[in-house]
Amino acid sequence: xxxxxxxxxxxxxxxxxxxxxxxxxxxxxxxxxxxxxxxxxxxxxxxxxxxxxxxxxxxxxxxxxxxxxxxxxxxxxxxxxxxxxxxxxxxxxxxxxxxxxxxxxxxxxxxxxxxxxxxxxxxxxxxxxxxxxxxxxxxxxxxxxxxxxxxxxxxxxxxxxxxxxxxxxxxxxxxxxxxxxxxxxxxxxxxxxxxxxxxxxxxxxxxxxxxxxxxxxxxxxxxxxxxxxxxxxxxxxxxxxxxxxxxxxxxxxxxxxxxxxxxxxxxxxxxxxxxxxxxxxxxxxxxxxxxxxxxxxxxxxxxxxxxxxxxxxxxxxxxxxxxxxxxxxxxxxxxxxxxxxxxxxxxxxxxxxxxxxxxxxxx
Ligand code: GDP
Numbered sequence: 001x002x003x004x005x006x007x008x009x010x011x012x013x014x015x016x017x018x019x020x021x022x023x024x025x026x027x028x029x030x031x032x033x034x035x036x037x038x039x040x041x042x043x044x045x046x047x048x049x050x051x052x053x054x055x056x057x058x059x060x061x062x063x064x065x066x067x068x069x070x071x072x073x074x075x076x077x078x079x080x081x082x083x084x085x086x087x088x089x090x091x092x093x094x095x096x097x098x099x100x101x102x103x104x105x106x107x108x109x110x111x112x113x114x115x116x117x118x119x120x121x122x123x124x125x126x127x128x129x130x131x132x133x134x135x136x137x138x139x140x141x142x143x144x145x146x147x148x149x150x151x152x153x154x155x156x157x158x159x160x161x162x163x164x165x166x167x168x169x170x171x172x173x174x175x176x177x178x179x180x181x182x183x184x185x186x187x188x189x190x191x192x193x194x195x196x197x198x199x200x201x202x203x204x205x206x207x208x209x210x211x212x213x214x215x216x217x218x219x220x221x222x223x224x225x226x227x228x229x230x231x232x233x234x235x236x237x238x239x240x241x242x243x244x245x246x247x248x249x250x251x252x253x254x255x256x257x258x259x260x261x262x263x264x265x266x267x268x269x270x271x272x273x274x275x276x277x278x279x280x281x282x283x284x285x286x287x288x289x290x291x292x293x294x295x296x297x298x299x300x301x302x303x304x305x306x307x308x309x310x311x312x313x314x315x316x317x318x319x320x321x322x323x324x325x326x327x328x329x330x331x332x333x334x335x336x337x338x339x340x341x342x343x344x345x346x347x348x349x350x351x352x353x354x355x356x357x358x359x360x361x362x363x
Pocket of ligand 1: 011012209
């Protein structure tokens, strides 16, 4: 399962946001399977309105969304790369995630102490990013000595040295590894380093309820930073989310419309994390269940079948496939077949976003 790590300075609202994510998943547990693995790890359903539409068409007993894991990585402070706070242990936790959700404080509240004394998201982002870049720098420095020794007459190691030199120069200038142009070969040669600044980032700007609809000047500043860094921005109110969890559906709708928004930002945060990872979804549907499955872009039908079960990949024969929108337009699988919209695809078929699939296997 994919993992997203929540990072940020202390007191910016990370735990509030994480708890809202988990409580929200728990509240939906009647419909969606969900679990908490550890206190700081929660499994969250990825919202997808197509599932309900398909479940109606197929009269499914159950809806099973695809899921993503969120990890609350507390304790990142200034000096972490030098071992301050809980330092390196936390940096190691970040190394294991696929994407980073960086929470930044964009709300004023005199009762809640800011570690640097004032609200300034751009400065806060720089503090955290500097720690991540320093951790990467020491990682690259350690590796480059070894790679240089191995490089004589070894083509693979030479590629690695070239990649590491590019990274070294850029990190020394305070750039993120994410923004550096590496060839595919070079990128592959350094992938195992798990560089922190190479991971995709979403800035979750935590605002007060009054700023949820229109944002504020701090959010705009974060947007400017994000454009330069090829990162994304989601506006969210951790406080509002933690209150929404307690409410019934009708109360939620009233509360949100009083704030001038359709949602509190949690859904878009989950969705944005999923999209950021370049993931695609295919769907299966029938009387038992309608379900979303996660694949990566470019995956062929047998591998996509393997996501359901490895036997399906080995025993793959064909995939019956219809595009989601065609199925909805037709109104039923039978009608879609009559119109000739259900195709039979073989081993080389590249599964598309929103394909509704039925696998024929010899299992
Ligand atoms: P963390 O250290 O980043 O995990 O921060 P917490 O989630 O523990 O939040 C620190 C404090 O800020 C808590 O007292 C929260 O109730 C409060 N807080 C979090 N989000 C908001 C917000 O959007 N508005 C306001 N006013 N307070 C918030």
